[in-house]
Amino acid sequence: KAGVTQTPRYLIKTRGQQVTLSCSPISGHRSVSWYQQTPGQGLQFLFEYFSETQRNKGNFPGRFSGRQFSNSRSEMNVSTLELGDSALYLCASSRLDSFSGNTIYFGEGSWLTVV
Amino acid sequence: ILNVEQSPQSLHVQEGDSTNFTCSFPSSNFYALHWYRWETAKSPEALFVMTLNGDEKKKGRISATLNTKEGYSYLYIKGSQPEDSATYLCATQGGSEKLVFGKGTKLTVNP
Numbered sequence: 159k160a161g162v163t164q165t166p167r168y169l170i171k172t173r174g175q176q177v178t179l180s181c182s183p184i185s186g187h188r189s190v191s192w193y194q195q196t197p198g199q200g201l202q203f204l205f206e207y208f209s210e211t212q213r214n215k216g217n218f219p220g221r222f223s224g225r226q227f228s229n230s231r232s233e234m235n236v237s238t239l240e241l242g243d244s245a246l247y248l249c250a251s252s253r254l255d256s257f258s259g260n261t262i263y264f265g266e267g268s269w270l271t272v273v
Numbered sequence: 274i275l276n277v278e279q280s281p282q283s284l285h286v287q288e289g290d291s292t293n294f295t296c297s298f299p300s301s302n303f304y305a306l307h308w309y310r311w312e313t314a315k316s317p318e319a320l321f322v323m324t325l326n327g328d329e330k331k332k333g334r335i336s337a338t339l340n341t342k343e344g345y346s347y348l349y350i351k352g353s354q355p356e357d358s359a360t361y362l363c364a365t366q367g368g369s370e371k372l373v374f375g376k377g378t379k380l381t382v383n384p
Binding site (some may be wrong): 161162189191193199200201202203206208213214216248250252260261262263264265266267 | 277307309314315316317319322362364366369370371372373374375376377
């Protein structure tokens with residue numbers, strides 16, 4: 159059974175550009191979440207999608223957005239990139255077949271460097 | 274406690290030592306506590322999900338306990354091996370799939 163797959167794994171962008179990251183959840187998983195990890199910070203929650211709807215959003219500016227498709231695959235977009243957006247972006251998925259206590263599985267992440 | 278806090282921040286032990294780490298969290302709006310093991314360049318590996326006060330989980334040489342009333346969880350590793358070297362993360366879950374993470378405990382096991 160394939161795990162959470164994220165593409166691309168590594169990318170370099172210039173300030174002011176935009177970037178789109180992709181996440182394919184584990185088959186059968188309907189909830190997809192995104193997290194950011196920067197040096198010195200713990201994993202910070204960006205947003206969560208379920209059935210193509212954003213259910214939760216973290217404390218990030220509007221330049222960070224996402225969406226989920228009908229097959230549960232998700233993308234996140236960062237517009238007008240800033241140097242501080244350089245980070246590891248992790249995607250996670252879960253089955254969501256009970257209200258809580260599901261195991262949440264993570265991908266290997268996409269490393270974004272903004273220069 | 275307002276945030277999820279983990280201690281110690283880092284830990285060096287010798288092969289064969291047993292060790293434990295602490296995760297402290299706000300006890301309000303609590304639904305679950307997750308432990309992850311994260312090796313460099315890999316995805317965080319789910320170890321345990323615990324929901325009930327007094328929960329104890331075990332996976333090989335690793336075990337965890339949960340006290341939701343006082344807001345803490347312990348992770349124990351018995352007989353540490355070099356392959357246990359990793360960052361161990363705990364995260365709380367409220368009434369959604371959002372996880373709030375601590376900053377982790379970095380464990381180094383010296384052969």
